[in-house]
Amino acid sequence: MIEVQHLTKKYGKHLALDDLSFTIEKGQIYGFLGPNGAGKSTTMNIMTGYISATSGEVLIDGHSILDEPEKAKKSIGYLPEIPPLYLDMTVMEYLKFVAELKKIPKDKRSAEVRKASTLVKLNDVSNRLIRNLSKGYKQRTGLAAAVLGFPDIIILDEPTVGLDPKQIIEIRQLIRKLAKDHTVILSSHILAEVQEICDYVLIISKGKLVGSGTPEELEELSHGKDSIELTVKSDADTIQSVLDRIDGIQNVTWRNQGAGSCDLLVDTSKSAQEVCEDISIAFATERIPVTRINILKATLEDIFLELTESSQKDEEGETKR
Amino acid sequence: MKAIYKRELRSYFTSMIGCAFIAFITIIGGVYFMVYNLYSGYPYFAYSLSGVIFVLLIAVPVLSMKCFAEERKNKTDQLLLTSPVSLIEIVFGKYLAMITIFAIPCLIFCLFPLIIKLQGNAYLLVDYSSIFAFFLLGCVFIAAGMFLSSLTESPVIAAISTCAVLFFMYMLGSLIDYIPSSAVSGLIILIIFFSLICALIYYITRNPVIAGILEVICLIACIAVYIVKSSLFENLVINVLENFVITDVFYNIAQNYIFDVSGLFYYLSLIILFVFLTIQTFQKRRWS
Numbered sequence: 001m002i003e004v005q006h007l008t009k010k011y012g013k014h015l016a017l018d019d020l021s022f023t024i025e026k027g028q029i030y031g032f033l034g035p036n037g038a039g040k041s042t043t044m045n046i047m048t049g050y051i052s053a054t055s056g057e058v059l060i061d062g063h064s065i066l067d068e069p070e071k072a073k074k075s076i077g078y079l080p081e082i083p084p085l086y087l088d089m090t091v092m093e094y095l096k097f098v099a100e101l102k103k104i105p106k107d108k109r110s111a112e113v114r115k116a117s118t119l120v121k122l123n124d125v126s127n128r129l130i131r132n133l134s135k136g137y138k139q140r141t142g143l144a145a146a147v148l149g150f151p152d153i154i155i156l157d158e159p160t161v162g163l164d165p166k167q168i169i170e171i172r173q174l175i176r177k178l179a180k181d182h183t184v185i186l187s188s189h190i191l192a193e194v195q196e197i198c199d200y201v202l203i204i205s206k207g208k209l210v211g212s213g214t215p216e217e218l219e220e221l222s223h224g225k226d227s228i229e230l231t232v233k234s235d236a237d238t239i240q241s242v243l244d245r246i247d248g249i250q251n252v253t254w255r256n257q258g259a260g261s262c263d264l265l266v267d268t269s270k271s272a273q274e275v276c277e278d279i280s281i282a283f284a285t286e287r288i289p290v291t292r293i294n295i296l297k298a299t300l301e302d303i304f305l306e307l308t309e310s311s312q313k314d315e316e317g318e319t320k321r
Numbered sequence: 322m323k324a325i326y327k328r329e330l331r332s333y334f335t336s337m338i339g340c341a342f343i344a345f346i347t348i349i350g351g352v353y354f355m356v357y358n359l360y361s362g363y364p365y366f367a368y369s370l371s372g373v374i375f376v377l378l379i380a381v382p383v384l385s386m387k388c389f390a391e392e393r394k395n396k397t398d399q400l401l402l403t404s405p406v407s408l409i410e411i412v413f414g415k416y417l418a419m420i421t422i423f424a425i426p427c428l429i430f431c432l433f434p435l436i437i438k439l440q441g442n443a444y445l446l447v448d449y450s451s452i453f454a455f456f457l458l459g460c461v462f463i464a465a466g467m468f469l470s471s472l473t474e475s476p477v478i479a480a481i482s483t484c485a486v487l488f489f490m491y492m493l494g495s496l497i498d499y500i501p502s503s504a505v506s507g508l509i510i511l512i513i514f515f516s517l518i519c520a521l522i523y524y525i526t527r528n529p530v531i532a533g534i535l536e537v538i539c540l541i542a543c544i545a546v547y548i549v550k551s552s553l554f555e556n557l558v559i560n561v562l563e564n565f566v567i568t569d570v571f572y573n574i575a576q577n578y579i580f581d582v583s584g585l586f587y588y589l590s591l592i593i594l595f596v597f598l599t600i601q602t603f604q605k606r607r608w609s
Contacts, residue, residue: 050403
């Protein structure tokens with residue numbers, strides 16, 4: 001559906017995108033995740049043909065955004081970071097203008113406008129000037145303009161920024177609804193959001209793709225990075241001697257060594273579930289009571305931090321050299 | 322194109338700029354008409370129109386300043402440039418909207434010769450052809466303003482630079498008399514001109530070799546031609562610049578009653594040039 005090949009973008013000497021390549025398939029929700037300044041908006045602006053790339057190519061349904069811009073742009077609805085609204089128009093006038101701009105046939109235009117404005121719940125404000133709308137309604141107007149005509153690909157740049165929690169939930173529901181028959185690409189620096197709604201996550205840092213996969217796959221990446229919390233009713237030496245006999249234990253952190261009981265954190269090098277079973281059996285055979293055992297799963301957050309920080313370290317290493 | 326044209330036209334009237342522009346030109350035109358034609362009894366409206374040109378230097382920048390600069394400032398150009406419309410449609414839609422606004426006072430001016438006719442003798446052919454030339458001249462000014470507006474993000478900078486460029490275009494006819502006409506000065510100006518072009522080439526290509534070689538070739542060529550036939554450089558700059566005095570075409574029609582068809586084509590080609598340059602500014606941003 002969308003192929004992005006070796007995209008590089010330089011702003012003067014600053015490298016905003018560095019040889020970014022990925023493919024986007026039909027009918028899923030994709031999430032661009034990255035810290036501020038990672039190149040999410042730049043990528044989206046290049047994909048929609050707003051700015052040029054220094055090198056590289058974007059193909060939308062096989063049409064290059066540079067050589068056949070009109071064909072390629074026809075299948076994209078784009079909500080930029082700041083919704084591109086004409087403040088001197090009413091919501092209805094604006095949506096009709098966008099519909100005409102998107103070359104929706106005249107007889108279908110008002111039906112499409114109605115459909116889009118109902119979908120984002122804009123009907124109450126349809127005759128108000130955009131200038132006078134609140135931030136949330138402005139965002140929704142931009143969203144209505146992006147989904148107008150229901151193009152195959154809908155690209156949303158940080159769609160929930162500046163909205164209240166209720167509106168965020170509404171917009172998430174809307175995105176899920178849209179994803180039933182459209183491809184949705186959204187960017188965010190909020191992990192929970194991406195984890196909750198996206199089928200596939202692309203983690204971008206410093207203009208590079210540092211990781212990609214479904215949220216589950218990304219969590220899987222962290223296998224062996226899970227850890228187990230234990231509270232054992234015994235002294236440290238006995239516990240250590242029991243743990244020494246179990247494989248797959250990488251590191252033990254002692255948190256609290258009381259007289260009759262110890263709190264400790266065990267880092268595992270294989271599946272935490274298996275290690276956890278082994279530990280419970282080992283202590284049980286020694287007749288040592290384990291009062292608490294808990295698996296701490298690595299979250300998307302840990303992976304995100306690890307991936308983005310490691311790419312930053314690489315960069316520092318390169319500059320030092 | 323129709324969508325952009327309609328939106329632009331509506332926005333000129335909701336933001337008052339369109340109304341103010343029309344009112345300003347019509348009122349000043351009306352004042353000249355009253356003073357020269359009604360009170361002094363001069364039968365040519367074309368003569369009054371010559372005075373109105375000066376007003377365009379102030380009014381056109383106000384009309385054209387926001388056309389692209391404001392879109393860029395408000396990021397609404399993101400909507401236009403990511404929609405399935407071609408750049409030509411965007412630029413033409415905006416240009417036609419501005420021309421439509423400017424056509425309204427010109428149509429009102431079309432009534433004035435008829436008023437003269439009611440009072441006695443009128444020279445309708447001269448008057449109407451000069452209104453037409455006035456309209457085309459305004460279109461050239463608007464196209465220049467649109468081009469300058471596409472270069473910047475700030476409407477104020479667009480307005481000031483348009484004002485400066487239009488003023489230069491307007492005054493060029495009188496300034497030409499102050500340019501030295503001797504052969505040596507012609508040579509020096511030509512060399513400076515070529516050096517500027519070479520500097521521009523260097524700025525665009527970042528290739529010192531090509532720019533340097535071109536500069537040397539131009540220098541040698543200029544000096545060689547000067548040594549062989551120095552009379553070529555006499556009045557050279559004046560002759561070239563005279564071709565750029567665009568207001569002359571209008572004055573020929575309005576004051577000397579010479580209908581200069583080639584001059585009107587000159588106006589048309591200038592309009593096409595500026596529209597083309599505007600489109601190229603956007604193409605440049607889209608391509609690397």
